[in-house]
Amino acid sequence: MIGDTVLVVFCDKRSDSLAVYFKRSINNGTSWQSDQILSSPTTNSYKCDIAVYQNNVYVIWDSGFRKSTNGGTNWQSINSLVHGSTIAAENGYLHIAYSNYVNDTSQIFYRRYNGTSWESPVQMSFSKGAVWPDIAADNGYVYLVWCQDTDNDAWYEDIFYTRGLSHGSAWSNIIRITGLGPGGQKFTYPRVFARDSVYMLYTGDRDKYNDFEVYLRPSCDHGATWPTTLRITRDTLLSELASMAINGSTLHVVWDNLGTSKEICYRRRDGAVGLEQTRKNILTTDFTCYPNPFTRKIHFIYHKNLKPVIFKIYDIAGRLVGQLNNPAIWNGNDTSGKKLPPGVYFIQLRTPVQVLIKPHTIFL
Secondary structure, X not given: OEOOEEEEEEEEEOOOOEEEEEEEEOOOOOOXXXXXXXXXXXXXXXXXXXXXXXXXXXXXXXXXXEEEOOOOOOOOOOOOOOOXXXXXXXXXXXXXXXXXXXXXXXXXXXXXXXXXXXXXXXXXXOOOOXXXXXXXXXXXXXEEEEEEEEOOEEEEEEEEEEEEEOOOOEEXXXXXXXXXXOOOOEEEEXXXXXXXEEEEEEEEOOOOOOOOEEEEEEEOOOOXXXXXXXXXXXXXXXXXXXXXXEEOOEEEEEEEEOOOOOEEEEEEEEOOOOOOOXXXXXXXXXXXXXXXXXXXXXXXXXXXXXXXXXXEEEEOOOOEEEEEEOOEEEOOEOOOOOXXXXXXXXXXXXXXXXXXXXXXXXXX
């Protein structure tokens, strides 16, 4: 989105070839303008994706790339030298990823536009059967996930992840995100989303063989660690092809339920930890919390004369476990009075005009 402008890109077969189409609403989805075809109408085009930075719109697909500098009103010519299946934009950089065959097996490749030119593609995976890449970028970090065969068996697939630093200039070691569960160990269709905090979505039969559910993994430290896994769906039907949008502190998740009715399902999660808020940031010098770490109680004090002042406490999975008014003393209990287990918690401070954008970490 760009303000109230909603931008959509999709593939559709309206003639002899599958083509990439762009659609735009300038009134927050109330009405929609006519479709624009972006790819060649005579060549099949697959796996399209869209990214936005300021008023620039970027669309990529398996055989081409196009850019608009005015929010999708006009488009530059097709660049057939750039292609991919997923794209992310941040701070003038573009990041794309795609799968391609090397020595008779599929591998993941990454390519970057550094603000001046497109750099050469870099192979990111090195084991067989790497497919379904997805990429996100925010605050100089780049997040890349994909699905890959494991244990020399095409059925056993897991999700793999790596993180780029300095706008993708350097990359961390590859991490195997999934595995070691009681199910059939097939995880597919990974997605990654970033807006201050990072979220990973994927489908898998972790808990029961051939019972595919949607799982969410949040990271509150720019993708350095992924401490918990949240099961989003609990259906007897096959759930897959999940996607997500972030709006303020709310997560919106949709997925396919591939039963007899083949329904599209939706779930919302409020109060996500670490997401950027719309109000002004609070300086960390404006409030005090002590002692930290603590065992019996911790004091929260906001030093400016504003009312009301609310402290919200979240666990590492993003669940709201406590809410107090300034000044406050927290004894480590949740909202029902139950003692919480030792671990890492986050406190977010809100006033009528300000919010602490990056929650402060406390240790119980």
